Amino acid sequence: MKSPKNISIQKKLLKFILMISGIILFVTCIAFSVCEYYTFRSTTLLNLSTIGKVIAANSTAALAFDNNLDAEEILTALKAESHVIAACLYDKDGNLFSQYTSGSSVHPFPEKPEEDGYRFEHFYVIGFEPVILGNNRLGTLYMKSDLKAMFARFKIWGIILISVLLGGFALAYFLSGILQKSISRPILALAETVKEISNVMDYSMRAKRSDNDELGLLTTAFNQMLTQIQEQNLEIKSFNHMLEQKVIERTLELTDSLEREQEMNEMKSRFVSMASHEFRTPLTAILSSISLIEMYGTDQEDVKKGKQIERIKSSVKNLTHILNDFLSLEKMEHGKVEIENEKFDLNEFSKDIIEELKGMLKQGQSINFSGGGVMDLFQDKTILKNVLLNLLSNAIKYSEVDKEINLLASVSNNLVSIIVRDQGIGIPAGEQKNMFGKFFRAKNVSHIEGTGLGLNIVKKYIELLDGTICFESKHKQGTSFTVEFPQNSKYENNIAY
Amino acid sequence: MKTILLIEDNLSIRENTCELLELEGYKVICASNGKTGLQLAKKELPDIILSDVAMPMMNGHELFAALKKDSSTRDIPFVLLTSSVEKKEIQAALEKGVNGFIGKPFEKDVLFQKISFLLLENNS
Numbered sequence: 001m002k003s004p005k006n007i008s009i010q011k012k013l014l015k016f017i018l019m020i021s022g023i024i025l026f027v028t029c030i031a032f033s034v035c036e037y038y039t040f041r042s043t044t045l046l047n048l049s050t051i052g053k054v055i056a057a058n059s060t061a062a063l064a065f066d067n068n069l070d071a072e073e074i075l076t077a078l079k080a081e082s083h084v085i086a087a088c089l090y091d092k093d094g095n096l097f098s099q100y101t102s103g104s105s106v107h108p109f110p111e112k113p114e115e116d117g118y119r120f121e122h123f124y125v126i127g128f129e130p131v132i133l134g135n136n137r138l139g140t141l142y143m144k145s146d147l148k149a150m151f152a153r154f155k156i157w158g159i160i161l162i163s164v165l166l167g168g169f170a171l172a173y174f175l176s177g178i179l180q181k182s183i184s185r186p187i188l189a190l191a192e193t194v195k196e197i198s199n200v201m202d203y204s205m206r207a208k209r210s211d212n213d214e215l216g217l218l219t220t221a222f223n224q225m226l227t228q229i230q231e232q233n234l235e236i237k238s239f240n241h242m243l244e245q246k247v248i249e250r251t252l253e254l255t256d257s258l259e260r261e262q263e264m265n266e267m268k269s270r271f272v273s274m275a276s277h278e279f280r281t282p283l284t285a286i287l288s289s290i291s292l293i294e295m296y297g298t299d300q301e302d303v304k305k306g307k308q309i310e311r312i313k314s315s316v317k318n319l320t321h322i323l324n325d326f327l328s329l330e331k332m333e334h335g336k337v338e339i340e341n342e343k344f345d346l347n348e349f350s351k352d353i354i355e356e357l358k359g360m361l362k363q364g365q366s367i368n369f370s371g372g373g374v375m376d377l378f379q380d381k382t383i384l385k386n387v388l389l390n391l392l393s394n395a396i397k398y399s400e401v402d403k404e405i406n407l408l409a410s411v412s413n414n415l416v417s418i419i420v421r422d423q424g425i426g427i428p429a430g431e432q433k434n435m436f437g438k439f440f441r442a443k444n445v446s447h448i449e450g451t452g453l454g455l456n457i458v459k460k461y462i463e464l465l466d467g468t469i470c471f472e473s474k475h476k477q478g479t480s481f482t483v484e485f486p487q488n489s490k491y492e493n494n495i496a497y
Numbered sequence: 498m499k500t501i502l503l504i505e506d507n508l509s510i511r512e513n514t515c516e517l518l519e520l521e522g523y524k525v526i527c528a529s530n531g532k533t534g535l536q537l538a539k540k541e542l543p544d545i546i547l548s549d550v551a552m553p554m555m556n557g558h559e560l561f562a563a564l565k566k567d568s569s570t571r572d573i574p575f576v577l578l579t580s581s582v583e584k585k586e587i588q589a590a591l592e593k594g595v596n597g598f599i600g601k602p603f604e605k606d607v608l609f610q611k612i613s614f615l616l617l618e619n620n621s
Contacts, residue, residue, distance in 0.1 A: 273581075276580055277551065277580045277581075280602060281507055281580065283602040284580075284601040284602035285510050285513065286602070287602040287603070287604070288510060288514055288517060288602075288605070289509070291604070291605040292513055292516055292517055292520075294605075295517065295520050311509045447506060447551045447552050447553045447556065449507075
């Protein structure tokens with residue numbers, strides 16, 4: 001059996017309605033029954049006493065004249081009253097004077113008349129009525145009546161009662177079945193919606209509103225709650241999305257800064273090893289030259305001293321060159337380079353640079369220039385000179401004796417293209433991608449002096465000219481750098497970076 | 498007269514160091530890379546070898562390893578002239594049996610002392 005908590009609201013409502021209507025019907029019936037019982041009782045007593053008074057009044061003559069026959073006749077008139085089953089008359093001394101019994105039933109009469117009045121005794125009503133003439137009491141009338149009439153009435157009454165109970169109950173059941181639906185239907189609909197929402201987790205669903213009563217309000221409130229949940233869900237989702245985005249961003253930032261830091265560390269260690277070697281070599285030369293000058297004494301030839309002084313100068317120049325590289329880099333990285341454009345001819349310009357580099361050439365090396373007609377540029381001469389000096393001195397440095405170096409210059413569609421090609425040691429394929437990195441030096445040049453800054457500076461210079469640089473190289477066969485930039489700078493003049 | 502083999506790729510340093518050692522009274526043979534240095538060491542059997550580390554063809558460490566393989570050159574004192582200040586590198590080379598280190602740039606007296614000490618030690 002289901003406990004009341006598990007019964008559906010429909011059944012609960014039905015049960016309550018039936019219970020209440022049943023109780024009300026029952027209480028009403030009981031009240032009516034009690035009322036009817038007492039009414040009938042008093043009516044019965046009144047009836048009997050009325051009959052008694054009539055019979056007593058009629059019996060005065062018979063008692064006064066001691067006429068038994070008359071008395072019997074009078075009593076026999078009671079036949080008309082079927083519920084009176086026995087009656088008798090006592091004389092004034094209380095002796096039985098005359099008697100009457102209905103049908104064949106035998107009823108003992110009281111020996112002496114009792115107290116006047118009517119009363120219920122067991123299932124009968126009995127009564128003693130004085131027979132009075134004037135002021136004299138002639139005798140007493142005794143009557144006994146059964147309650148068959150009352151019971152018959154009660155029987156009918158009972159049938160009506162049960163019919164009313166059953167009919168009322170059936171009506172209540174029928175009506176409540178209809179009426180409770182107006183309450184249970186919206187609740188059930190709401191419950192169904194709730195169930196579906198929690199199953200599918202779809203907060204865009206809405207419960208259907210039926211009436212404008214409290215249930216309608218509940219439905220509206222529920223729908224509002226759903227809207228709020230939906231909005232909150234959206235908010236949570238967008239917040240989550242934002243958080244995820246933030247996490248990704250932060251991770252990227254961290255990875256970036258970590259990479260930057262690693263790069264910086266790597267650069268630092270590259271710088272230390274570069275500085276260690278690049279500074280120590282000219283310093284060693286200088287110190288050894290000074291030691292020699294010390295040892296020469298005063299009688300030594302000036303030629304020897306002069307040679308050592310030249311060596312010191314050259315080493316100092318070397319150190320200055322390294323420092324200048326640092327300074328250029330520093331300037332460019334902090335945007336302090338000023339562009340000073342001017343008009344010049346690339347042919348002449350290239351030849352001057354080649355002339356300047358002659359002192360650096362190894363035995364048998366030569367730089368061959370091939371240009372094309374008049375090539376008037378409007379560009380920063382100093383920057384371009386630095387670029388070409390750098391590329392050409394690299395070509396010299398990383399080529400063996402007797403190797404040829406080519407410098408090719410051309411202009412087409414306002415684009416200047418300069419190629420520096422050598423037949424030198426080349427760049428190992430695996431290291432080519434790092435060539436423009438700061439302090440980077442390929443493994444095959446570890447014994448050759450160099451800071452690892454030249455190409456980094458060249459690339460930055462070329463970018464200042466709005467140009468590009470690229471190279472092709474084969475290990476042990478040679479390298480070819482190609483520089484391209486606009487013939488006429490887009491900057492008017494003197495623009496600081 | 499003791500013979501010193503000097504191997505150094507930088508011309509100025511090579512010539513200057515050579516001249517300093519000659520002025521100090523040694524006979525000096527010079528080489529500009531490890532490979533030539535190895536040939537000269539086997540041929541001339543010097544009393545002491547001074548070598549740079551970073552050189553083309555064969556560097557100082559490779560040269561030392563090659564010298565150790567040859568019985569004729571195995572016992573010649575070997576000193577590295579180095580630009581490196583890495584303690585690990587120095588430690589590793591000393592463990593392999595390199596007799597000394599002279600850091601660049603060096604004072605001539607340090608160079609002379611180191612050489613005379615090693616020569617004396619090798620003789621006894």
